[in-house]
Amino acid sequence: MKDSLSAERGTVKNELKVFLKNAGAFDVGISSPYNPGYQNAEAGYKPLEVWPDCKSIVVFAVAMSPESNNTYTGPLSPHENDVPLGPVPRQLQSQKYAMNRMIRQIAAPIALAALQFFEHYNIKTSLKPVQCKVSGSLAGIGVYGKSGLLINPVLGNRMTLGLVMIDSELEPDPPLENFYPCENCNLCIELCPAEAYDQEKVYPDSWSRKACMQKRREIAETGSYCHNCFAVCPAGTIPDNELMITRKMIPITPDGIV
Ligand code: SF4
Ligand code: SF4
Numbered sequence: 001m002k003d004s005l006s007a008e009r010g011t012v013k014n015e016l017k018v019f020l021k022n023a024g025a026f027d028v029g030i031s032s033p034y035n036p037g038y039q040n041a042e043a044g045y046k047p048l049e050v051w052p053d054c055k056s057i058v059v060f061a062v063a064m065s066p067e068s069n070n071t072y073t074g075p076l077s078p079h080e081n082d083v084p085l086g087p088v089p090r091q092l093q094s095q096k097y098a099m100n101r102m103i104r105q106i107a108a109p110i111a112l113a114a115l116q117f118f119e120h121y122n123i124k125t126s127l128k129p130v131q132c133k134v135s136g137s138l139a140g141i142g143v144y145g146k147s148g149l150l151i152n153p154v155l156g157n158r159m160t161l162g163l164v165m166i167d168s169e170l171e172p173d174p175p176l177e178n179f180y181p182c183e184n185c186n187l188c189i190e191l192c193p194a195e196a197y198d199q200e201k202v203y204p205d206s207w208s209r210k211a212c213m214q215k216r217r218e219i220a221e222t223g224s225y226c227h228n229c230f231a232v233c234p235a236g237t238i239p240d241n242e243l244m245i246t247r248k249m250i251p252i253t254p255d256g257i258v
Contacts, residue, residue: 013170016058016117023113025060026155029139029173033057033165037138037175040204041131047165050128054165056172057130059139060110061152061159063238107162114164124167132161140173143181147188147229148203151181156236181235188229193219 017028031037033047033054047054111127118125133150136142141161142150149157153176189197194215196208219226 009168009170012121012168016114016170019117020058020060020110020113023110024062025110026063026159027061027141027152029059029136029141030170031057031059031135031138032169032172035138035172037134041134045129045131047130047135050130051126051165053124053167054126055168056166056170057135057139057163058114058166058170059132059135059141059161059163060107060114061136061141061155061161062106062110063155064106064158064160106160111162111164118164118166118168121168126165128165130163130165132163135163136161138172138175140176143176143179144203145188145233145235146182146186146197146199146203146206147233148207149188149230149233151179151233151235153179153181154237156181156238157230157233158236158238158240185234187232187234191228191232193226193228 013030020028033056038046038048044050047057115125115127133144133148136150137144142152142157142159145151145157147157150159150161151157152159186199189199192212194208194211196211196215198206198208200206216226
């Protein structure tokens with residue numbers, strides 16, 4: 001019985017990965033809410049804290065061109081200040097520009113596809129915010145670079161992450177091994193205008209959010225945007241101009257799940 005149950009779950013997991021990749025995800029991984037690595041997540045963004053029924057976290061990466069990363073620097077829309085904006089912690093947004101709005105839009109269709117998939121299997125889901133980067137590292141999507149951004153062997157940091165919690169156990173994926181993208185590089189640290197990194201420490205202690213955000217706000221006042229740590233990173237194997245081709249964006253319909 002146990003064997004057939006695990007086999008069934010293995011099938012669901014494989015189907016899920018194919019389904020989400022057809023919906024536009026580049027990579028999909030599973031993490032367990034019981035993984036001790038979640039001790040490193042920020043308080044209030046740990047799976048079992050936000051949803052005690054959580055049994056697995058489905059994490060996905062969507063390829064994005066450098067131009068689509070946080071490039072919106074205009075004002076928040078009139079009611080945006082009052083609306084919960086999904087998985088991005090409020091404190092990561094400056095008062096005057098919606099730095100994360102575009103990346104949320106890129107991940108949203110994949111999250112909706114995941115909801116549709118699990119509804120088909122009568123598996124409960126939650127989109128409550130959980131720390132994406134911690135989940136992505138635990139689920140084998142990427143490793144932390146010196147910048148603190150997650151780096152996938154193929155996409156580098158040119159991806160946005162999304163996740164869905166479910167109340168069913170799927171076999172967790174292992175973290176990536178033997179992948180050291182920062183071994184001979186220091187570019188993100190050298191080109192940070194805020195000097196927000198402390199090379200003596202390890203992320204997240206090595207990065208000062210306060211210094212970063214203060215500098216970004218100053219730069220936003222001039223109508224520009226800083227994400228040097230993202231833009232200069234040479235990791236990844238797909239050329240920038242081919243990044244969007246990796247997104248297949250096949251329309252999802254209920255008939256798409258067979
Ligand atoms: S966004 Fe800019 S200021 Fe912030 S850490 Fe990256 S390079 Fe430094
Ligand atoms: S810019 Fe270099 S050091 Fe920084 S995260 Fe990318 S590979 Fe690592």
